[in-house]
Amino acid sequence: TVPRAGKWAAQTPQMFRLGLLRGALAAAGPQATDESSAVEALGHRPRLVSGDPENFKLTWPGDFALAERLLATRMAASS
Structure with a gap:
């Protein structure tokens, strides 16, 4: 490591x-x-400069799945 x-x-x-x-x-x-x-x-x-851990590059299928989960969580929280 x-x-x-x-x-x-x-x-x-x-x-x-x-x-x-x-x-x-x-x-x-x-x-x-x-x-x-x-x-x-x-x-x-x-x-x-400081960034945001939710600002990540979408490259692999798993990245898209994570982005979809984040968006779904945000949508649920805003409704």
Whole structure:
């Protein structure tokens, strides 16, 4: 198990000034795994802001099932 001290979970969307992002993506090419990695490769440190654990990326079928449960819970709570 990897020690979790100093670790954080990234969420989308990632936001950068357009000029910086364009330059970073052009310089990084296909090696960039995401926008932050491209910007970091130029020597910048992205600022971290608190997110919401219910803001998660929908990629796999299980993600969609979780999103449906969250929406159903919210709908039931609001009625």
